[in-house]
Amino acid sequence: MKYPIYPLLFxxxxxxxxxxxxxxxKPNAASNPAVGEKASAIFRALQAEDYDAAxxxxxxxxxxxxxxxxxxxxxxxxxxxxxxxxxxxxxxxQTDTRVxxxxxxxxxxxxxxxxxxxxxLMTFLWPVNEKEIRLLGHKITPWQVGEE
Numbered sequence: 001m002k003y004p005i006y007p008l009l010f011x012x013x014x015x016x017x018x019x020x021x022x023x024x025x026k027p028n029a030a031s032n033p034a035v036g037e038k039a040s041a042i043f044r045a046l047q048a049e050d051y052d053a054a055x056x057x058x059x060x061x062x063x064x065x066x067x068x069x070x071x072x073x074x075x076x077x078x079x080x081x082x083x084x085x086x087x088x089x090x091x092x093x094q095t096d097t098r099v100x101x102x103x104x105x106x107x108x109x110x111x112x113x114x115x116x117x118x119x120x121l122m123t124f125l126w127p128v129n130e131k132e133i134r135l136l137g138h139k140i141t142p143w144q145v146g147e148e
Contacts, residue, residue, distance in 0.1 A: 034133050035104045035124050036090065042135070043088045043110065051075060059125075059134035078140060083113030088120075101127040109143070117143035 038057060045054035051072050063071070088110045096103040104124040111117055123137035 032104065032126075032133075034126075035106065038124060038133055038135060039090075039106060039108060039120075039122055040088070042138075043085050043108075046075065046079065047084050047086070049079065049084060057135055058138070059136050061134075062136055062138070074140075078118065079112075082116045082118060085110040085112055085118075087111045099128070101125050101130070104133075119143060 042054050042057045045051070045057070054075065055068050055072060058068075058071075088108050090106060091109050092107040094105045096105070102125070104126070106120075106122045106124065108120040108122065109117055110120060119141045121137070121139040121141075122135060124133050125136050126133045
């Protein structure tokens with residue numbers, strides 16, 4: 001054998017890795033449509049002011065630190081101040097694989113009445129040996145002046 005196989009194996013593995021990455025070379029978490037659909041279901045429910053449908057998307061573990069009613073009140077107060085979300089955009093995404101499953105960290109921007117905006121940092125888990133993705137965390141903060 002004139003040429004060693006190791007350089008070819010390395011190049012093949014590198015190409016395989018890069019094909020699973022986005023244009024910046026980071027793993028493409030947004031490629032899992034179920035995660036985006038879960039987030040969109042929440043934003044569509046908020047757009048329709050259907051808080052029960054929005055709350056149904058959260059994992060019950062989310063409500064261990066605050067009751068569903070407290071979270072509902074927070075969502076209603078934000079919408080009273082900003083209006084219903086008219087559109088939403090995924091700004092960043094990241095994945096982290098653990099023994100318990102794959103965690104997806106998504107940052108969304110929502111645009112409300114008068115172009116008021118909010119940041120949504122959402123943590124999803126796709127548990128090992130389960131088919132449903134869970135929403136474990138959701139932090140909402142106002143858009144800061146000067147942000148893109």
